Amino acid sequence: MLDKPRVIESGNLGPMDSALVPRYGGAATFALLPRLDEVERADIKVVGVPFDSGVSYRPGARFGPGHVRQSSRLLRPYNPATDTSPFAQVQVADAGDLAVNPFDLDEAIASIQVDALELTEDGARLLTIGGDHTIALPLLRAAAERAGGPVALLHFDAHLDTWDSYFGAAYTHGTPFRRAAEEGLLATEAACHVGTRGPLYGRKDLDDDARFGFGIVTSADVYRQGADAVAARLAERIGDRPLYVSVDIDVLDPAHAPGTGTPEAGGMSSRELLEILRGLRGANLVGADVVEVAPAYDHAELTGIAAAHVAYDLIGLLEES
Numbered sequence: 001m002l003d004k005p006r007v008i009e010s011g012n013l014g015p016m017d018s019a020l021v022p023r024y025g026g027a028a029t030f031a032l033l034p035r036l037d038e039v040e041r042a043d044i045k046v047v048g049v050p051f052d053s054g055v056s057y058r059p060g061a062r063f064g065p066g067h068v069r070q071s072s073r074l075l076r077p078y079n080p081a082t083d084t085s086p087f088a089q090v091q092v093a094d095a096g097d098l099a100v101n102p103f104d105l106d107e108a109i110a111s112i113q114v115d116a117l118e119l120t121e122d123g124a125r126l127l128t129i130g131g132d133h134t135i136a137l138p139l140l141r142a143a144a145e146r147a148g149g150p151v152a153l154l155h156f157d158a159h160l161d162t163w164d165s166y167f168g169a170a171y172t173h174g175t176p177f178r179r180a181a182e183e184g185l186l187a188t189e190a191a192c193h194v195g196t197r198g199p200l201y202g203r204k205d206l207d208d209d210a211r212f213g214f215g216i217v218t219s220a221d222v223y224r225q226g227a228d229a230v231a232a233r234l235a236e237r238i239g240d241r242p243l244y245v246s247v248d249i250d251v252l253d254p255a256h257a258p259g260t261g262t263p264e265a266g267g268m269s270s271r272e273l274l275e276i277l278r279g280l281r282g283a284n285l286v287g288a289d290v291v292e293v294a295p296a297y298d299h300a301e302l303t304g305i306a307a308a309h310v311a312y313d314l315i316g317l318l319e320e321s
């Protein structure tokens with residue numbers, strides 16, 4: 001059967017209809033959505049960046065996009081938490097994976113930026129699946145260019161990722177937000193890390209981070225204050241600025257997301273992360289990524305499923321922006 005029945009709402013081509021086609025068969029697109037070449041145009045494009053040449057510990061996030069797509073087969077079209085059907089009001093499509101050079105980091109970063117600009121030329125917004133966190137830098141460059149200036153940033157991560165360099169290298173998965181701040185891509189008064197925890201190299205890491213203007217909501221803050229209060233504070237800080245959201249899946253506790261490259265104990269639950277995202281409804285989201293899914297360390301698709309659900313809620317936020 002070549003022409004598979006799809007859910008169609010408001011003229012938008014949605015996921016394959018899992019009541020009529022086995023959702024576990026055939027090649028996976030994100031949430032079984034149509035490929036970009038199957039639609040005339042798309043308002044939101046899901047794109048994979050299979051790249052992990054910037055990692056400082058376990059490799060494997062290059063397999064993240066394929067794994068998250070596989071883990072997204074069970075997503076359904078209606079999200080009761082927000083009373084919305086994220087694929088109904090706008091056209092969402094899977095743009096496949098970027099062809100990124102694994103042997104030349106500079107070329108990879110440059111090409112991700114070019115491709116992100118090309119994919120958003122028609123006004124579409126991107127939900128990117130990584131890939132290691134290095135890719136957030138070119139994605140932020142493209143987002144700031146499209147927004148016409150610095151963007152607000154919510155960075156969900158166990159790590160600050162504002163370190164300066166590793167082995168003398170300036171472009172790594174531990175440094176993208178320092179580079180972004182140096183390049184003036186961020187409205188740093190509206191930039192915040194959420195979910196940070198774990199040992200640092202020294203007190204200086206926090207001082208440097210504060211000097212760039214980032215706010216910090218630690219994993220312990222989320223635990224003590226709760227998701228709703230944290231989301232309200234973040235929403236206030238962001239205001240109506242164009243917002244980019246970057247989710248490093250290691251923001252979740254290793255119990256919720258074991259399949260990642262630099263795991264740290266004491267993290268948020270998937271429920272807390274999803275509830276914070278839902279508390280951001282009304283924000284002016286211009287782009288988002290979910291990165292650092294390394295399937296070789298995943299069990300029972302825990303990490304892939306968490307990443308797929310986070311991406312699904314991010315699409316809901318993009319759709320409403």
Ligand SMILES: N=C(N)NCCCC(=O)O
Pocket residue numbers: 056057133159161173174248250261262292
């Ligand atoms: N972006 C992620 N996932 N990790 C950064 C860890 C940097 C380090 O090795 O200290």
Ligand SMILES: [Zn+2]
Pocket residue numbers: 157158159248250251262292
């Ligand atoms: Zn991290």
Ligand SMILES: [Zn+2]
Pocket residue numbers: 133157159161173248292
């Ligand atoms: Zn990170």
